[in-house]
Amino acid sequence: MRVLQVSAELFPLLKTGGLADVAGALPAALAAAGAEPRLLVPGFPALRAALVQECAVAPVALPWSEGRAALLRGRLPGFAQAVYLLDAPGLFDRPGNPYADASGSAYADNHRRFALLGLAAARLAEGVDASWRPDIVHAHDWHAGLACAHVAASRARQRSTAKTVFTVHNLAYQGLFPAGQFGELGLPAEHYAVEGLEFYGQVSFIKAGLHFADAITTVSPTYAREIQTAEQGCGLDGLLRHRSAALHGILNGVDYRIWSPAADAAIAAPYGADDIAGKAACKAALQRECGLAVSAEAPLFGVVSRLTEQKGLPLVLQGLDDLVAAGGQLVILGAGDARLETEFAAAAARHPDRVALRSGMDEGLAHRIYAGIDVVLVPSRFEPCGLTQLYGLSYGALPLVHRVGGLADTVIDCTLEDLDAGSATGFVFDAYTLDAYCRALRRAFVLWQRPACWARVRAAAMRQRLGWDTAAARYVDLYADLLHG
Structure with missing residues (x-):
């Protein structure tokens, strides 16, 4: 089956968050599972x-008067699959x-910009590339x-038979625009309706996916349940409950x-679950790089994240003095959030040999942090899947997480x-409160004082295999159901 993956980001070339990691890893996993994927990305x-x-495929007519656009086909480094670029x-x-x-x-x-990306996907589904036409637009x-929405309009005009899958990576980011801009999207007028893109007097791009897709997926089973509730449904829980039969939670994976x-060429020394010695060298190297006191005895905690309230960082700030005192x-x-960054900077100034802040996103440093830390903090208020804790598991950085979404899974x-069964892999707290977070933090310190127990939990974490093969098999089954159902 031919599957067109449509994404605005693509690791390692363009990344602002986990979407890029997923888009970068999933095509190869789909190919290994028997599908024939290609990518569509903005230029x-x-x-x-x-x-x-590169070669030209076709011009793309704009729904407005000025400008030009065309679909190109070519290759990107690191990808065996052909890529379409708008x-x-x-x-762009x-x-x-x-x-x-x-x-x-x-x-x-x-x-x-992103209406045109959807329109380009529909043109590919209509067959503008005579050599390849997708059965599925994902x-x-x-x-x-x-x-x-554009593929649905093409099907209504009998120009396409492609089925569509829409994956929600984070329901809180919805792509909301004024209703007056609907006329520039290139869609039939009837699509601006409650049974369409209209959302409390605005245009919602995410609602377009949720309403028009033949199947909806999100990035963990628990999050698929959570977004059907008023608490985490972001105003779309009624629609998601209505479409619950089409909604599937498929856990993201790790590209090992x-x-x-x-x-990992970015870290100070290689290591694995059965030969952990190199992790001590990675920890010492990270401490030196970040200006922290070089100490094997001090448990080293890490945060690799967008600095937003969603990620639970107010809890980290409120519990920071307890962490240092212990x-x-x-x-x-x-x-991200300037206030959070300022507060972390102030904490680093108060404790220069205990707390370090590095602003921005640095992929190489992220790898060195996972390799050097003992605990990765992911106390998110909500978390669709989370890749941070998955990377932590792989690198033997025990995750400390709030029991939500993919963190719970x-x-x-x-x-x-x-602990007795040998299945423990981290520290989990239930209520999103400072007290619950600090109790989990204390459990981490208690386990740290028992090196043999810590080593067993770390080994169990590192032996977890959460690769893309399982997710890809689920997606291929879903595609097949859509095509043959």
Whole structure:
């Protein structure tokens, strides 16, 4: 079966979050599972510059008057699959963040930029490339949500028979635009309705995916249940309950070609579950790199994250003095909320040999942090899947997590019975409160004082295999059901 994956980001060429990791790893896993995937990405500078062996496929008519756009086909480094790139310089040829300007303000024409991405997906589903036509269009997150609406419109005009799958990576990011911009999306007028894109008087790109897709997936089984509730449904829980038969929770995976301490060129020394010696060298190297006191005895905690309230970072800040007082160290890598960044910077100034902040996102440093830390903190208020804890498991950095979404699906708490069974892999707390978080933190310190127990839990964590093969098999089964159902 031919599957077109549509994503705004693609690791390692363009990444602002976990969406890029998924889009970068899933195609190869789908190919190994028997599908024939290709990618469609916007012509952002990093992607456009990397495209080789390119050829023109077809122009893409714009729903507005000015500008030009065309579909190109070519290859990107590291990808065996062919890639379609939507070349529209007036929309995508902008430096820096793909979604916002240098001040952090979302581009005023984002509705046009990502409507055109969906329209290009529909044109491919209609067969504008005579050599390859997808059976399935698989759209990822709100940026690609209109692909499902445009394909539905093509099917109504009997120009396409493709089925659509829409994957929600984070329901909180919805792609909301003023109703007056609907006319620039290239969709039939009747699509602006409650049974369509209309959402409390606005246009919702994510609702387009949820309403028009033939199947909906999200990135963990628990999150699939949570988004059907008022608490985590972000105003779309009624629609998701209505479409519950089409909703599937498929857990994200880890690309162990990239995220394995045994073969990671970015870290100080290789190591694995059966030969852990190199982790001590990675810890010491990280402590030196970040200006922390070099101490094997101090448990080293880490945060690799967007600095947002969603990620539970207020809890980390509120519990930071307790962490330091108990003898721990903390390294933070991230960017986002200016207030959070300022508060972490102040904590680093108060405890210069115990707390380090590195602003921005640095892929190599992220690898060195996972390799060097003992505990990765992921106390998110909500978390669709989370890749941070999965990378932590692979690198023997025990996750400390709030029991939500994919965190609940992937980390087993160090209860007495799970310690005895050898299945414990981290520290889990239930209530999103400072007290519950600090209790989990204390459990981490208690286990740290028992090196043999710590070593057993770390080995169990590192032996977890949460690769993309399982997820890809689920997706292929879902595609087959859509095509033959």
